[in-house]
Amino acid sequence: MYDFAPFIDSYTSYLNAHFSPFWAGLISMVSLGVALLLFYAVLGLYLVYAERKVCAQMQNRMGPNRVGPMGLFQTIADLIKLLLKELIYIRNADSFLFNIAPFIVIVASIMAIGSIPFARGLQAVDLNIGVLYILAISSMGVIGVLIAGWASNSKYSVIGAMRSGAQVISYELSVGLALLCAITFAGSMQLSEIIASQQDGWWIFKGHIPAFVAFVIYLIAGTAETNRGPFDLAEAESELTAGFHTEYSGIKFAFFFLAEYMNMFVIAALATTLFLGGWLPFHLYNFTAFNTVMDYIPPVFWFFGKTAFVIYVMMWFKWTFPRLRIDQLLALEWKYLLPISLLNLLLISFLTLMQWHF
Amino acid sequence: MEETLLDIDLKDREEYIINMGPQHPSTHGVLRFETCLQGEMVKYIIPHCGYIHRGIEKMSESLSYPQLVHLTDRMDYLSAHMNNEAVALCVEKAMEVEVTDRVKYIRTILAELSRIASHQLWWSAFGMDLGALTTFFYGLRDRERILDIFEETTGTRLIQTFITPGGLMNDVHPNFQKRVREFVTYFRKKLPEYNQLLTGNVIFQERTKGIGYMSKEVAISYGVTGPSGRGSGFHCDIRKLAPYSAYPFVKFNEITATEGDTFARYWVRMQEMSESLDIIDQLVDNIPQGDYMLALKAIKAPKGEFYHSVETARGELGVFIVSDGGPNPARIKYRTPNFSNLFVINKIAAGHKIADLVAISGSLDLVIPDIDR
Amino acid sequence: MNIEQLTAWVTALVPDQKPGVSKQFAECIVPAGQLHQLCKDLRDNRNTQMDYLFCETAVDRKDGFHMVYHMKSTILQHTLVIRVILTDKINPEVVSVSDLWHGAEFFEREIFDLFGIRFTNHPDLRRLFLEEDWVGYPLRKDYKDSFTLER
Numbered sequence: 031m032y033d034f035a036p037f038i039d040s041y042t043s044y045l046n047a048h049f050s051p052f053w054a055g056l057i058s059m060v061s062l063g064v065a066l067l068l069f070y071a072v073l074g075l076y077l078v079y080a081e082r083k084v085c086a087q088m089q090n091r092m093g094p095n096r097v098g099p100m101g102l103f104q105t106i107a108d109l110i111k112l113l114l115k116e117l118i119y120i121r122n123a124d125s126f127l128f129n130i131a132p133f134i135v136i137v138a139s140i141m142a143i144g145s146i147p148f149a150r151g152l153q154a155v156d157l158n159i160g161v162l163y164i165l166a167i168s169s170m171g172v173i174g175v176l177i178a179g180w181a182s183n184s185k186y187s188v189i190g191a192m193r194s195g196a197q198v199i200s201y202e203l204s205v206g207l208a209l210l211c212a213i214t215f216a217g218s219m220q221l222s223e224i225i226a227s228q229q230d231g232w233w234i235f236k237g238h239i240p241a242f243v244a245f246v247i248y249l250i251a252g253t254a255e256t257n258r259g260p261f262d263l264a265e266a267e268s269e270l271t272a273g274f275h276t277e278y279s280g281i282k283f284a285f286f287f288l289a290e291y292m293n294m295f296v297i298a299a300l301a302t303t304l305f306l307g308g309w310l311p312f313h314l315y316n317f318t319a320f321n322t323v324m325d326y327i328p329p330v331f332w333f334f335g336k337t338a339f340v341i342y343v344m345m346w347f348k349w350t351f352p353r354l355r356i357d358q359l360l361a362l363e364w365k366y367l368l369p370i371s372l373l374n375l376l377l378i379s380f381l382t383l384m385q386w387h388f
Numbered sequence: 389m390e391e392t393l394l395d396i397d398l399k400d401r402e403e404y405i406i407n408m409g410p411q412h413p414s415t416h417g418v419l420r421f422e423t424c425l426q427g428e429m430v431k432y433i434i435p436h437c438g439y440i441h442r443g444i445e446k447m448s449e450s451l452s453y454p455q456l457v458h459l460t461d462r463m464d465y466l467s468a469h470m471n472n473e474a475v476a477l478c479v480e481k482a483m484e485v486e487v488t489d490r491v492k493y494i495r496t497i498l499a500e501l502s503r504i505a506s507h508q509l510w511w512s513a514f515g516m517d518l519g520a521l522t523t524f525f526y527g528l529r530d531r532e533r534i535l536d537i538f539e540e541t542t543g544t545r546l547i548q549t550f551i552t553p554g555g556l557m558n559d560v561h562p563n564f565q566k567r568v569r570e571f572v573t574y575f576r577k578k579l580p581e582y583n584q585l586l587t588g589n590v591i592f593q594e595r596t597k598g599i600g601y602m603s604k605e606v607a608i609s610y611g612v613t614g615p616s617g618r619g620s621g622f623h624c625d626i627r628k629l630a631p632y633s634a635y636p637f638v639k640f641n642e643i644t645a646t647e648g649d650t651f652a653r654y655w656v657r658m659q660e661m662s663e664s665l666d667i668i669d670q671l672v673d674n675i676p677q678g679d680y681m682l683a684l685k686a687i688k689a690p691k692g693e694f695y696h697s698v699e700t701a702r703g704e705l706g707v708f709i710v711s712d713g714g715p716n717p718a719r720i721k722y723r724t725p726n727f728s729n730l731f732v733i734n735k736i737a738a739g740h741k742i743a744d745l746v747a748i749s750g751s752l753d754l755v756i757p758d759i760d761r
Numbered sequence: 762m763n764i765e766q767l768t769a770w771v772t773a774l775v776p777d778q779k780p781g782v783s784k785q786f787a788e789c790i791v792p793a794g795q796l797h798q799l800c801k802d803l804r805d806n807r808n809t810q811m812d813y814l815f816c817e818t819a820v821d822r823k824d825g826f827h828m829v830y831h832m833k834s835t836i837l838q839h840t841l842v843i844r845v846i847l848t849d850k851i852n853p854e855v856v857s858v859s860d861l862w863h864g865a866e867f868f869e870r871e872i873f874d875l876f877g878i879r880f881t882n883h884p885d886l887r888r889l890f891l892e893e894d895w896v897g898y899p900l901r902k903d904y905k906d907s908f909t910l911e912r
């Protein structure tokens with residue numbers, strides 16, 4: 031039910047029937063790129079909107095409610111404003127690096143989106159090393175951040191960028207180890223296979239407590255990797271005004287802004303895929319009537335519902351916690367999260383070896 | 389010669405100076421910290437002030453005594469009532485007159501309300517300094533209610549100019565008592581929410597405990613008063629040491645802490661809010677009848693020198709009037725709390741991280757116009 | 762100690778002190794030369810313990826600049842006012858007490874800024890509020906300012 035593969039197959043066979051192989055490949059690539067970009071833009075805008083609404087709810091406010099019904103077009107209006115704003119030229123900045131930095135950041139997040147399975151058959155590329163690919167690509171973003179901080183020729187930016195570098199390098203480890211836990215359970219790095227392995231139950235339920243621990247560590251480290259509060263030291267607007275993007279304006283600033291939200295989406299989508307069963311519906315063991323009803327809800331809804339839940343949790347702790355200090359941030363990673371996740375990985379390997387998970 | 393130049397160059401390379409301010413989110417006004425960093429660590433801080441220096445002391449020399457209160461509002465705008473009260477009390481002391489009990493009660497209630505409002509705003513901004521943005525809206529939500537009370541009685545919300553030498557500008561609004569009582573019951577319920585949101589948070593405690601230690605000796609030597617000084621165990625509450633207005637009639641505790649760190653200063657202010665509620669509680673039901681203004685022919689100080697201090701939300705505000713007997717003061721000096729509180733920052737923040745500098749300057753609760761005057 | 766005792770104490774330390782005008786606090790006018798030693802004695806002596814200088818300011822009077830030091834003991838809770846009259850109205854100079862009370866350093870910078878009184882032995886005597894190239898000292902009575910309206 032609700033399989034997207036036939037649509038995509040018929041589309042490609044249509045292209046192959048009517049065009050030469052070269053043009054068919056080109057057209058399918060371009061249409062895929064356009065679809066992804068559109069999806070990216072719309073999703074980014076509505077994540078910003080969602081953040082503003084969630085934040086407003088946390089703070090006893092209304093949030094945006096003037097542009098469009100319930101303020102739904104507010105972020106579109108903001109985007110238009112940012113597009114029309116002047117790009118400030120900084121005299122002593124390294125202009126080549128300064129200009130290229132936002133693109134590195136945004137390209138990294140777009141590329142990561144490409145291999146996320148949104149539903150059965152709805153996945154741009156199903157790489158056999160999907161998890162590794164996403165990890166590698168998403169950590170490219172920090173290079174953009176470092177370049178931005180360095181090229182801005184601003185002291186605040188450099189401090190912000192250095193903080194971001196230290197932070198991402200540290201938390202990458204925990205993210206990797208936490209993901210490794212799920213990979214160990216599933217026995218594959220291919221995202222579609224990881225989802226298939228959760229057909230009879232999500233890993234967060236099947237994997238006993240260690241899986242839950244891995245999930246929590248992944249959430250914490252993932253939030254830190256996206257530079258979001260309470261780990262937003264790279265921006266830290268009360269200390270560094272705006273950190274690495276202090277000097278950026280207009281659409282270049284919007285790129286950083288959008289990339290932050292999309293990175294959050296990638297982190298949440300990966301958490302969904304690896305721990306929460308991806309687009310698989312929620313099933314209760316042997317409760318056939320309930321399971322059939324759940325099956326009728328399309329996988330896209332399941333995927334986005336779970337992702338939205340993870341994103342909501344991330345927003346929740348952004349808006350309630352104070353920011354950590356840099357030494358506390360690093361101590362949290364190196365003294366607590368890393369040993370715990372190493373131990374956890376050992377435990378999970380043992381569980382998998384003994385076939386003790388459900 | 390070249391070696392010396394190289395040495396200077398190397399030395400300069402190690403000194404990484406950033407200017408926090410005059411426009412910076414954490415200084416809450418136009419103040420500049422010239423901050424020398426070594427990595428993330430602060431080596432020393434040189435505060436630069438004067439960006440909002442208006443020469444209030446010079447201006448006051450050509451104003452009559454009742455006009456003085458209009459300028460004092462603009463010093464520490466968050467405790468405008470207390471600033472007015474300081475001038476009013478000093479002039480009354482010089483003229484050797486005493487206001488009616490009704491005036492005393494109302495002055496004290498207004499002062500305590502603005503102390504709560506000031507602490508609420510400080511709490512909101514302090515949370516923001518530490519990156520917890522939600523506190524801002526919780527604090528402002530409750531502060532609005534106090535400002536509504538002020539607006540009804542005085543006509544303005546921020547700089548009220550209500551307390552004047554000889555009494556009050558006007559009598560309070562008929563609703564005043566009712567609304568103050570409503571506020572006290574409302575805020576008693578809301579205050580625990582503040583602690584749930586911020587005080588109990590692990591990250592918050594980690595960020596504030598043991599940071600920015602100020603010993604009692606340092607506090608006294610630098611003249612750090614108010615909650616910042618009391619957080620170090622310096623008993624400097626003028627309301628207790630030299631009770632004025634209606635403070636002799638009420639029972640309350642002077643809140644002190646001995647830790648002397650950022651959390652102690654924070655905790656003193658949090659407790660002061662509930663202490664202020666107690667003071668208002670004791671006064672609001674018993675406001676005596678009487679005139680709101682003394683019938684004075686002319687308000688002017690006799691020849692001589694007079695000093696009077698009050699406890700504002702940030703510490704000891706002293707007014708020193710030198711009078712030749714004329715309609716204007718010959719010299720007026722405001723010993724403002726923030727001026728003395730500011731300069732301790734190099735002493736207590738050097739050696740900490742940048743993030744701690746923000747937390748420490750937030751815990752000193754600086755209002756910049758009060759420093760520059 | 763009460764007002765009489767404090768005045769007597771200062772008289773014992775500085776015999777040629779004169780009583781001041783204040784009715785509120787004990788007040789003594791002392792010669793500028795003996796100021797630092799007197800302050801040091803008052804701060805360190807067990808009977809006075811003036812550990813808290815809460816106000817230091819200058820007043821421009823006809824007979825010169827008056828330096829007024831309000832000091833207080835936080836342990837014994839008594840207040841004393843020490844006054845020094847600087848008769849030189851062009852280049853007044855007085856010894857700094859910032860080594861005794863840290864807070865005085867910034868009071869003195871403010872006084873230097875607005876009155877032009879120089880403090881010897883001050884660690885960092887710069888203007889505090891006004892710019893470095895400001896001409897004149899605004900709180901002096903003879904200060905003429907072309908920008909503001911003269912009354």
